[in-house]
Amino acid sequence: MSDYLARLFSLQGQTALVAGGAGAIGRDISMALAKAGARVIVHDLSPDRLDDVKAMFDAEGLEFTGIEADLGTAAACAELAAKAGEVTGRIDILVNLQGANRRKPIADVTAEDFDLITSVNLRSVYFLSQAVQPIMKRQGGGRIVHFSSLSANVSFDTISVYAATKAAVTSLTRSQAHEWADDNILVNSIEPGFVQTEFTRPLWDDDYRAEWFANFIPQGRLARPEDLVTTVLYLAAPATRYLTGQNITPDGGVMTGASWVETPRRAAIER
Ligand SMILES: NC(=O)c1ccc[n+]([C@@H]2O[C@H](COP(=O)([O-])OP(=O)(O)OC[C@H]3O[C@@H](n4cnc5c(N)ncnc54)[C@H](O)[C@@H]3O)[C@@H](O)[C@H]2O)c1
Numbered sequence: 360m361s362d363y364l365a366r367l368f369s370l371q372g373q374t375a376l377v378a379g380g381a382g383a384i385g386r387d388i389s390m391a392l393a394k395a396g397a398r399v400i401v402h403d404l405s406p407d408r409l410d411d412v413k414a415m416f417d418a419e420g421l422e423f424t425g426i427e428a429d430l431g432t433a434a435a436c437a438e439l440a441a442k443a444g445e446v447t448g449r450i451d452i453l454v455n456l457q458g459a460n461r462r463k464p465i466a467d468v469t470a471e472d473f474d475l476i477t478s479v480n481l482r483s484v485y486f487l488s489q490a491v492q493p494i495m496k497r498q499g500g501g502r503i504v505h506f507s508s509l510s511a512n513v514s515f516d517t518i519s520v521y522a523a524t525k526a527a528v529t530s531l532t533r534s535q536a537h538e539w540a541d542d543n544i545l546v547n548s549i550e551p552g553f554v555q556t557e558f559t560r561p562l563w564d565d566d567y568r569a570e571w572f573a574n575f576i577p578q579g580r581l582a583r584p585e586d587l588v589t590t591v592l593y594l595a596a597p598a599t600r601y602l603t604g605q606n607i608t609p610d611g612g613v614m615t616g617a618s619w620v621e622t623p624r625r626a627a628i629e630r
């Protein structure tokens with residue numbers, strides 16, 4: 360890489376906290392931030408997943424810190440920010456990947472489903488950002504990247520609560536970007552389309568939906584976690600120091616509206 364590009368995209372000397380960073384998408388994001396030079400602190404709900412990601416870091420000779428926490432309460436979010444802040448004394452980048460879903464028709468959603476999905480997808484994003492903001496402000500700035508979803512824009516059956524939380528996260532991106540611009544904290548979000556992970560297995564493992572994806576996603580396939588890595592690196596990089604309150608939608612072209620007007624493309628989805 361030329362020196363010019365290295366200066367624009369290197370994360371050397373920076374510390375990143377990746378919440379949900381041992382998940383299917385999160386582990387690729389965590390590794391990519393580390394390879395770009397950041398000291399990465401990986402949070403996850405699951406100790407087993409953290410062990411897997413530690414092994415991935417070890418194999419590459421990258422320094423690893425894992426923190427296990429259920430982010431279901433604001434207090435837990437504050438505790439995670441405090442612990443992460445102690446590792447190097449800074450948090451330059453926060454990526455919020457924590458997410459939960461329970462696929463059900465609206466009529467079957469219980470108050471407990473609603474509380475679980477909103478507490479992970481919205482409340483933890485809200486309060487983890489709130490707890491990290493004073494650390495970023497004190498050090499002169501930072502970057503926050505939220506994982507929203509294509510479903511913030513387009514309705515899909517059986518994910519009403521999930522979709523509402525993701526629309527809220529996209530909205531929160533603009534509020535935080537506005538309020539925290541003075542602190543040089545830049546906040547942006549990513550709305551991935553369908554990513555082929557366990558999280559979406561009920562979709563791509565179903566004949567009808569797999570055919571629909573193959574035919575109507577203009578790029579003819581679901582995203583793979585590694586397809587999302589560069590969007591995060593871009594939003595975290597020195598190169599994008601004048602970009603805030605924005606949203607990027609890596610969705611293979613779904614938001615072009617092609618699915619509503621195109622003839623089937625007849626690609627194949629590998630399952
Ligand atoms: N997979 C997709 O198609 C897709 C599409 C759009 C957006 N997203 C979003 O991307 C993010 C990552 O998704 P993924 O496919 O890697 O899913 P995943 O289930 O592999 O990862 C989600 C992570 O969230 C964390 N989490 C869940 N409940 C938690 C809790 N109570 N407290 C703390 N952490 C908790 C888990 O640690 C888990 O590793 C999510 O926010 C998801 O909504 C995924």
Ligand SMILES: O=C(O)[C@H](O)[C@@H](O)[C@H](O)[C@H](O)CO
Pocket residue numbers: 460462508509510515518521550551552553554558559562
């Ligand atoms: O469980 C699900 O149905 C998925 O998580 C969906 O949310 C899609 O992946 C998303 O809507 C596309 O962005």
